[in-house]
Amino acid sequence: MKLYKVFSKIVLLCLVLSITLTNVSAKDEWVKIRSKNFQLVGNAAEKDIRRVAARLEQFRETFRQIFTRVNFSSPVPTNVIVFKNEKSFRDFKPVGDDGKPTDWVAGYFLGGEDVNYIALSTEGEKSYTYRTIFHEYVHYLVDNDIGRSNVPPWFNEGLAEYYEMFEIENDQKVTLGALNQNHLLLLQQNKLIPFETFFNVDNYSLQRQGHNSAGLFYAQAWALMHYLMQGNDGARSQQLNKFTVLVLNGKTPKEAFTEAFQTDYATIERELKKYVEQRNFRINIATFKEKLSFDGEMQSAPVTESEAKAVLGDLLYHADRFTEAAALLEEALKLDADSSLANVSLGLVKMRQKKFEEAKKYLEKAVKLDDKNYLAHYQYAYVLSREGMTEYGFASGYEVGQTQKMRESLKKAIALNPNFAESYNLYAFISYVRNEDIDEAIGYLAKAIKLAPGNQWYLIRVAELY
Known part of the structure; x- marks a missing residue:
């Protein structure tokens, strides 16, 4: 997960607070779209939701064709909430330390053990809306298939920074390795982080870095990945692939680096310094034989006000905003007491509030309402397993x-x-x-x-x- 910083990146620092949420009005026309790999719901126009679905599917498919050995069959579903404008999106954005929504956020990815959420607004579709989402989706794929602790942060962040610049024209012409001008300017105005320091940064120390240090780390990770993939006409790209294989086979990052690149840190540091100072950069532009069109596979259906409130409440639950989530989920159940999602989510909220008897009642009802809902069965067992646990997650017995x-x-x-x-x-x-x-x-x-x-x-x- 990326640090909370000005380069359109976020860490979900969500606080439990009571605010008045934007009313999910019956006047809004909510619709759900099922694409090949995503479930989308929103109050945006159906054509806009379909466009978002197509963009996400295109990114995933491009990434799949590049990384043929990566497991893309995610065990966790990804839901996407598409808001029609900033006004309807604002109350569901991540909140900062001051308890206020982070207004500059145009979209975000929220990972979870049972479901992932992507949330964005189609109003304006700022250039970094998809960049943040693509970045975090790359992290999710790496975490799922390789494991974050198995690769060093410079590689993980560099890869995500590199592919977040993904662009596609006419559903067919793909650009990879587009320049991140902000990163390039930052590196040209500052000295590189010495590679002995840069390569020794772990996930813990990265999270503890200040804003300026973290910004420089991300910029340098992007530049190094760009250089290894594109520099000197991609001369080191195969070595980068070998580095990945060696790390996955148990080599330490430093051992893998030396063996794969056949040189030391100092040499690559000099090469990178020269690379970021140049004026011309190579990018990859590929045109697929056939258009990456997914619209024909999509299915749409209207969404009731109760369903909309249940989805938004579930989003807030996964953002650890339990008080607000409970308010929306209770409203959903007033409109439709038989909403399986609302019962499941409210049960989980009650569990988080240590109200286990109430939690079990909601989950038991959810299972009874929809016996084919695998998540309802799983979450019921999950709530039962958490009852009697210590605050640190220890269970003495069942x-x-x-x-x-x-x-x-x-x-x-x-x-x-x-x-x-x-x-x-x-x-x-x-x-x-x-x-x-x-x-x-x-x-x-x-x-x-x-x-x-x-x-x-x-x-x-x-x-x-x-």
């Missing part, structure tokens, strides 16, 4: 009856959606706490790791079981 309910719910969730990795993980966690059926638990975790090989928590869980 009673037999409680265990049976959780396992039954998780087996139903797995049967309904065998590609949702968290169901396997939670099942294994229950076995770990009870210290029983360990072989079965390890088998479940193997399935979870196959779905999300980059998830470090699954590997840790395996180690705990052995």
